[in-house]
Amino acid sequence: MSEQIVSPDDWRSVMGYFASGVTVVTGWDGTEPVGTTVSAFCSVSLTPPLLLVCLDHNNPALAPIKKKGRFGVNILSADGMDVAMRFATPMETNRFEGLDFVHTDGGAPRLSGAPVFIDCDLHDTYSVGDHDILIGRGRKVEKELTAKPMIYHQGKFL
Numbered sequence: 001m002s003e004q005i006v007s008p009d010d011w012r013s014v015m016g017y018f019a020s021g022v023t024v025v026t027g028w029d030g031t032e033p034v035g036t037t038v039s040a041f042c043s044v045s046l047t048p049p050l051l052l053v054c055l056d057h058n059n060p061a062l063a064p065i066k067k068k069g070r071f072g073v074n075i076l077s078a079d080g081m082d083v084a085m086r087f088a089t090p091m092e093t094n095r096f097e098g099l100d101f102v103h104t105d106g107g108a109p110r111l112s113g114a115p116v117f118i119d120c121d122l123h124d125t126y127s128v129g130d131h132d133i134l135i136g137r138g139r140k141v142e143k144e145l146t147a148k149p150m151i152y153h154q155g156k157f158l
Contacts, residue, residue, distance in 0.1 A: 027071045077149060
């Protein structure tokens with residue numbers, strides 16, 4: 001019996017049908033902040049508080065986050081479309097230029113417009129396929145849970 005191989009386009013289509021939240025994962029490269037839009041995010045454990053995010057091997061934020069061992073997850077609200085797009089598309093300049101953010105004591109930039117921020121230590125990493133799974137251990141959370149969350153569904157931010 002032959003094994004069916006799913007094409008990348010089919011896989012993206014069916015995975016995109018599953019609605020998810022939208023985050024911007026942030027860190028520092030030593031001198032400059034780095035960040036990227038991520039929808040592959042979920043809770044892993046309550047005790048200890050662990051989460052996961054997935055970053056493509058070619059994502060420029062990956063190496064600095066792994067080297068520093070710290071990152072932040074900024075969960076975006078529905079009105080954060082501009083921020084989501086800023087961090088989702090390749091940019092020649094600093095993505096943080098002109099953006100209001102706070103350099104937390106943990107070393108991860110907290111985006112001022114994000115209603116939820118989770119400051120994490122890098123607990124573990126796994127290289128799987130074309131992505132790395134980063135397991136973060138929550139050190140601190142900041143939250144203002146009154147805004148409607150941003151949703152990513154079928155290739156669109158809602």
